[in-house]
Amino acid sequence: MDYQxxxxxxxxxxxxxxxxxxxxxxxxxxxxxxxxxxxRDVLDVGTGTGRLARLLVGRARRVVGVEPSPAMLAVxxxxxxxxxxxxxxxxxxxxxxxxxxxxxxxxxVAGWVLGHLxxxxxxxxxxxxxxxxxxxxxxxxxxxxVVVIETLGTGSEAPxxxxxxxxxxxxxxxxxxxxxxxxxxxYVFPDVATAAAVCGxxxxxxxxxxxxxxxxxxxxxxxxxxxxxxxxxxxAGG
Numbered sequence: 001m002d003y004q005x006x007x008x009x010x011x012x013x014x015x016x017x018x019x020x021x022x023x024x025x026x027x028x029x030x031x032x033x034x035x036x037x038x039x040r041d042v043l044d045v046g047t048g049t050g051r052l053a054r055l056l057v058g059r060a061r062r063v064v065g066v067e068p069s070p071a072m073l074a075v076x077x078x079x080x081x082x083x084x085x086x087x088x089x090x091x092x093x094x095x096x097x098x099x100x101x102x103x104x105x106x107x108x109v110a111g112w113v114l115g116h117l118x119x120x121x122x123x124x125x126x127x128x129x130x131x132x133x134x135x136x137x138x139x140x141x142x143x144x145x146v147v148v149i150e151t152l153g154t155g156s157e158a159p160x161x162x163x164x165x166x167x168x169x170x171x172x173x174x175x176x177x178x179x180x181x182x183x184x185x186x187y188v189f190p191d192v193a194t195a196a197a198v199c200g201x202x203x204x205x206x207x208x209x210x211x212x213x214x215x216x217x218x219x220x221x222x223x224x225x226x227x228x229x230x231x232x233x234x235x236a237g238g
Contacts, residue, residue: 023188046113050076159222
């Protein structure tokens with residue numbers, strides 16, 4: 001699938017998918033287990049259509065979303081404006097050049113963002129992802145948490161890297177000092193036909209056919225939450 005094109009041109013379709021995820025509400029407790037969010041300042045890197053920002057707005061003191069796609073930002077803005085909460089802002093920008101001040105957030109999170117670089121930047125993915133992690137760490141206050149969220153299997157009942165490339169990335173991430181926690185973030189749709197149509201638009205026709213064959217209106221999804229605390233004396237990389 002051409003995910004870059006989806007993010008540029010099909011933001012509303014993507015939003016239908018992510019709005020159906022985490023039906024049992026496991027993401028927020030997983031983030032809270034890493035760092036309290038109430039009354040804190042949170043940076044959402046690659047906010048997309050604002051799925052994490054929506055969880056946090058009204059709890060955090062300030063939620064700042066950064067996203068390179070104007071189409072995705074437009075959907076995020078629509079959701080946040082409709083939330084009835086203040087204390088949020090959205091900026092167009094890249095994960096490797098975040099347009100925010102250093103040491104200004106208690107929690108910096110990148111949800112389903114950096115793993116794409118494993119494919120898009122196959123020849124230098126460590127450097128590309130490392131640059132993003134350095135920027136995220138720069139923005140975290142001493143003692144603040146840096147969190148990376150990635151899939152551990154769409155259509156899977158048990159958490160595992162979906163392919164060898166992501167397994168290599170996850171192992172590398174853990175070698176950088178990130179600790180992993182696995183949770184379930186299943187998608188729930190009104191019926192099997194909707195599940196197949198919405199999931200197929202992002203995961204492809206073969207997966208849509210599997211959803212239909214399995215009779216899934218609840219599509220299993222395993223998710224990894226990797227976290228690292230910025231040390232009091234650390235620079236951008238620690």
